Amino acid sequence: MTEEKSLNFIEEIVEEDLGKGKYESILTRFPPEPNGYLHIGHAKSICLNFGLAQKYKGATNLRFDDTNPVTEDVEYVDSIKFDVKWLGFTWANELYSSDYFDELYNLAVKLIRKGLAYVDDSSPDKIAAEKGTPTEPGIENEFRNRSIEENLLLFEQMKNGKFKDGEKVLRAKIDMKAINMHMRDPIMYRIKHAHHHRTGDKWVIYPMYDFAHGQSDSIEHITHSICTLEFVPHRELYDWYIDNLEIFPSRQYEFARLNMTYTVMSKRRLLQLVNEGYVSGWDDPRMPTISAFRRKGYTPSSIRTFCDKIGVARRDNLIDISLLEFCIREELNAIAPRVMAVLHPVKLIIDNYDENETEELVSENLPNDPANTRTVSFSKELWIEKEDFMEVPVKKWFRLAPGAMVRLKSAYIIRCDSFIKDNDGNVTEIHATYIPESKSHHDTSGINVKGTIHWLSVKHATKAEIRLYERLFTVENPAMEEGDFKNFINPHSLEIIPGAFVEPQLQHAVEGEKFQFIRHGYFCVDRESKPGEMVFNRTVTLKDSFKK
RNA sequence: UGUCCCAUAGUAUAAAGGUAGUACGACAGAUUUUGAUUCUGUUUGUCGAGGUUCGAAUCCUCGUGGGACAACCA
Numbered sequence: 001m002t003e004e005k006s007l008n009f010i011e012e013i014v015e016e017d018l019g020k021g022k023y024e025s026i027l028t029r030f031p032p033e034p035n036g037y038l039h040i041g042h043a044k045s046i047c048l049n050f051g052l053a054q055k056y057k058g059a060t061n062l063r064f065d066d067t068n069p070v071t072e073d074v075e076y077v078d079s080i081k082f083d084v085k086w087l088g089f090t091w092a093n094e095l096y097s098s099d100y101f102d103e104l105y106n107l108a109v110k111l112i113r114k115g116l117a118y119v120d121d122s123s124p125d126k127i128a129a130e131k132g133t134p135t136e137p138g139i140e141n142e143f144r145n146r147s148i149e150e151n152l153l154l155f156e157q158m159k160n161g162k163f164k165d166g167e168k169v170l171r172a173k174i175d176m177k178a179i180n181m182h183m184r185d186p187i188m189y190r191i192k193h194a195h196h197h198r199t200g201d202k203w204v205i206y207p208m209y210d211f212a213h214g215q216s217d218s219i220e221h222i223t224h225s226i227c228t229l230e231f232v233p234h235r236e237l238y239d240w241y242i243d244n245l246e247i248f249p250s251r252q253y254e255f256a257r258l259n260m261t262y263t264v265m266s267k268r269r270l271l272q273l274v275n276e277g278y279v280s281g282w283d284d285p286r287m288p289t290i291s292a293f294r295r296k297g298y299t300p301s302s303i304r305t306f307c308d309k310i311g312v313a314r315r316d317n318l319i320d321i322s323l324l325e326f327c328i329r330e331e332l333n334a335i336a337p338r339v340m341a342v343l344h345p346v347k348l349i350i351d352n353y354d355e356n357e358t359e360e361l362v363s364e365n366l367p368n369d370p371a372n373t374r375t376v377s378f379s380k381e382l383w384i385e386k387e388d389f390m391e392v393p394v395k396k397w398f399r400l401a402p403g404a405m406v407r408l409k410s411a412y413i414i415r416c417d418s419f420i421k422d423n424d425g426n427v428t429e430i431h432a433t434y435i436p437e438s439k440s441h442h443d444t445s446g447i448n449v450k451g452t453i454h455w456l457s458v459k460h461a462t463k464a465e466i467r468l469y470e471r472l473f474t475v476e477n478p479a480m481e482e483g484d485f486k487n488f489i490n491p492h493s494l495e496i497i498p499g500a501f502v503e504p505q506l507q508h509a510v511e512g513e514k515f516q517f518i519r520h521g522y523f524c525v526d527r528e529s530k531p532g533e534m535v536f537n538r539t540v541t542l543k544d545s546f547k548k
Numbered sequence: 549u550g551u552c553c554c555a556u557a558g559u560a561u562a563a564a565g566g567u568a569g570u571a572c573g574a575c576a577g578a579u580u581u582u583g584a585u586u587c588u589g590u591u592u593g594u595c596g597a598g599g600u601u602c603g604a605a606u607c608c609u610c611g612u613g614g615g616a617c618a619a620c621c622a
Contacts (some may be wrong), residue, residue: 179552232612254553313560542582
């Protein structure tokens with residue numbers, strides 16, 4: 001059965017353009033500003049832009065929109081390139097808006113010559129005041145009707161550094177009474193005596209987004225310039241520049257940006273979390289950045305699958321984080337080797353087991369591949385999870401309790417005989433009897449138990465640090481709450497367990513290596529992990545249908 | 549109180565005037581040496597009112613609700 005997947009609205013546009021012969025092939029671009037790390041919302045855009053090109057045999061440029069030197073940095077350029085590659089995409093050309101500064105300057109001159117741009121000496125406040133409001137028209141000022149010659153001279157002097165920051169701007173001469181605010185003589189160039197990460201000190205004037213983005217698209221012959229909804233009002237300007245500059249007509253299409261529950265997606269807020277120390281950095285696994293998901297143990301394909309499932313449309317959305325979690329679980333379930341780890345250990349002593357004996361028991365690494373096995377050492381003293389024992393069990397309790405029987409995964413069925421508590425009432429030791437005939441794969445005991453728990457031999461287990469991550473916020477949409485979004489940070493978003501135990505062969509696991517810790521979830525080796533001081537991050541829990 | 553964009557189960561996303569479907573979630577059951585996985589089933593939807601039409605989620609009008617727009621940011 002070949003069920004045809006329906007097209008999203010951008011694919012429909014592309015197919016129509018291709019079908020009509022408007023283009024022979026498409027060219028898209030991914031245009032990040034190098035002033036922050038990429039997040040999952042960017043992944044949606046990356047998958048859309050690169051995915052479209054792949055699907056329709058076109059190409060995609062990676063273009064850094066680096067027209068504001070004061071906020072941009074090569075650190076971000078490098079991280080962005082790394083993340084795009086990691087997601088599995090290859091760009092046709094690595095480009096920078098700053099590559100076009102000369103060309104952009106000439107285009108600006110062209111507009112001045114056509115009488116469609118002028119130098120304005122007004123202060124920022126004055127310009128803002130004269131701009132009007134969405135409901136009131138703006139007004140024209142005294143600089144608007146300077147002669148072409150004067151504008152040409154002034155603009156050149158701006159370029160040559162004759163003026164200080166903010167003294168003058170170049171504006172397009174469109175319509176101060178336009179209903180669309182963006183058409184009220186938008187600023188094209190501003191003066192910034194700032195060092196640029198690529199052009200150095202060559203320029204002291206820099207183009208604004210609207211006089212750089214569309215022109216860069218046009219220079220590259222981008223056919224479909226895809227951006228998010230907040231640029232809808234810019235489209236009129238985008239087209240105006242193209243028409244009046246008489247350059248290649250790239251077309252802009254807008255889709256709804258990704259929002260996800262229990263996180264924030266704006267760079268501004270993400271930067272605050274980093275700068276104010278709420279997280280350890282851009283790749284803190286609680287962040288929604290690509291680098292954080294990577295560190296947390298997500299795979300590129302799980303993120304691509306997610307982006308495919310959420311679709312592309314024009315309505316505002318708030319995607320349930322559980323969909324992303326589903327995507328990574330689905331993938332890791334198939335490939336992550338199973339291993340046992342005890343996070344909150346309590347000692348279990350098998351009273352009828354010889355203290356000098358050790359058995360190497362066979363355990364499967366993947367449930368669907370019984371031939372793929374390892375051995376696990378079993379002995380008299382074991383670590384089990386504190387949570388797997390209840391002195392007074394709740395109803396439907398399948399695990400350990402006084403008198404109750406459970407199976408130790410890949411080992412024996414045991415019966416709990418007694419337990420010891422300390423002065424604070426904490427259970428410190430549990431005693432049990434094992435059933436020799438119930439050995440895994442050789443069970444002749446005829447006993448059926450409901451519960452299976454994991455364990456580790458005390459003298460064989462390796463100590464490790466395990467970091468458990470929960471959602472960073474306590475509310476679905478922190479950005480929409482009243483007041484500071486940081487008031488809704490989850491105080492329990494990170495739990496560090498320094499004294500967990502794992503199977504000994506995990507000492508040799510390398511950074512990024514992924515496992516399923518049975519009954520806990522998926523984990524991977526953190527980049528801070530060192531031999532002898534292993535650190536594991538929880539990628540995602542297993543689904544848990546048990547409710548107390 | 550201007551212009552623009554948008555409105556389909558809890559969340560997303562299909563149905564180009566002709567059976568409202570899919571995924572995730574939730575719930576229930578079966579299987580299970582992971583309370584996982586797998587399998588089965590259930591649940592819940594076209595914002596409202598008019599109109600056009602044999603027939604409207606789809607087209608039109610008017611409401612209602614949400615979002616965007618007044619950075620020398622992108």
